[in-house]
Amino acid sequence: MKYKDFLRKDKMPHIWCPGCGHGMVLSSFLRALAKREYHPDKVAVISGIGCSSRASGYLNFNTLHTTHGRAIPFATGIKMAKPELKVVVLTGDGDSAAIGGNHLIHAARRNIELTVIVFNNNIYGMTSGQYSPLTPHMRLATTAPYGNIDYPFDLVKLAEGAGASFVARGATAQPRHLEKIIGQGLDHNGFSLIEVITQCPTYFGRKNRMGSAVDMLQWQRDNTSTTGKEGKIPLGIFVQEERPEYCANYHHLVKTVAEGKGSE
């Protein structure tokens, strides 16, 4: 299938601002998916609340737009009830790392097979530009008019520390690279987290004088590295380990109980 076949074209135009990177994240995801053998009936895309989470509505799969921060536990219920589904979570930096942070670390700990793609634009866009747990120190936001005194999470390290068996970071300035790592995340038999650096020229960019969308993409080019260059934000796959997956573990438990063996 072509990636465009996965779009609900009758639901266009989308709500994202001109220059927003979210469409680029979405197209990288769909291109990765199109290269794989998933039937659209067997794909479920779950999202929370925020700009990123509107993505689910534009996709011709089983799509669920849930409450703020809770996409992961909704997805967990769907995956456990129907493990044969490919369950993908589309979420943002506020949705996944602030209000939904608890669910993120626990899903990582369980190693349940969910592909979680975090659209990180460093800001709450839907509510017009408040700082998030991924807004860098002393950057500006409408709720940090004198600079953000908070320090941000490193989402990659957080997910790794929480036990995620696949952790990666991509950027909209590197769409082919992004497609590749999302694809590997989709192939991973376990919990996968892909943080994607994406530009919000309307709020984060404007507030912090970062210029146009093109300027922000250039900023990404100048400040990230896929080869581990010193002083740059690293892009790539940081964790990729085969570990027992949660649904498989549960299936094994059910089988053991059915055979009357009890705990082993």
Added chain:
Amino acid sequence: MSKRLIQGNEACVEGALAAGARFFAGYPITPSTEIAELMAEKLPALGGVFMQMEDEIASIAAIIGASIAGTKAMTATSGPGFSLMQENLGFAAMTEVPIVVVNVTRGGPSTGTPTKPSQGDFMQARWGCHGDHPIIVLAPSSVQEVYNLTITAFNMSEKYMVPVVLLYDEVVGHLREGVELKGTAEIINRDFPLVPPENYRPYATGDGLIPKLAPFGSGYRYHMSGLSHDETGFPTGNPATIENLVVRLQDKIEKNRQDIIKYKAIDVEDAEVIFLAYGSPLRSALQVQKQARARGEKVGLIQLLTLWPFPHELLTETFARNNADFIIPELSLGQLADEASKSVPRDKITRVNRNDGALITPAQLEQALKGVR
């Protein structure tokens, strides 16, 4: 069939499994924890899923997800956990996903008195989440009723595509009584769409009021959102579409009140005084009503099995018959009495309230009865 001596919370588990529940997600909290423990023991053997989640918000999210995938699902909690669940309870009401939420009530507010009974969640069960929303609340008062009404809760949730709350206090939850676990209870399952996937609009209800939501993965691809949505499930800002949705959500319950509202009326035809109760206070009221009748006093009793929608028509009609006085015992400052006063004049209601964690005794109710007569 012989009876089994079991606890209220155990009867809840037996009822849920008999109704076809095969998914439970929960978080430990007194006095509901036995439900999670028993589900953890029993569900794997039935091929079902038990999950202990990181909190109550995740618990209700997970069961909604499971139900969207087509599995009957339940969670159980108590006051503080029920408070945390409110937002997603509203999501289930808005998206019309059937789930059952058990709230074994304890003293509040806040951490309150975890090991003692209370009925302070009467209003929260109806109005805890923001916005006008449909919900059904059932209230068993005995262990047998816990079993029966748990099955009813699942049946109503599947029939009306609505979350159902099962509300019973700590005493009913921990009480042990002989219970008949019927193997032949009627089980209702949600309707599957009749149209082929290409013509499917999930929230198109035709002449009826209840949507036919296909389980995710069944070949019907659609969008589900907590945003105000049109018949396709997609967000809308159209005022008429939003209005129709909110009104339909209310109507699907209100226009089926007769089917949903369940109660027991004892000796009310000629009654001059009527006890109105549910939960552990009902048990004391039953005894006092019986003794009063034995003395020849015209005393009746109404036991509520459905709390919401609230049976105002029943109270209006009962009151009109004999201009009866009502005695309303409850383990709160008067949430039930306040609601009842919409259909029975306030000066005809005697309130018996207790908030100290102890039970309302028959002696207290005898005294209230003397005061009225």
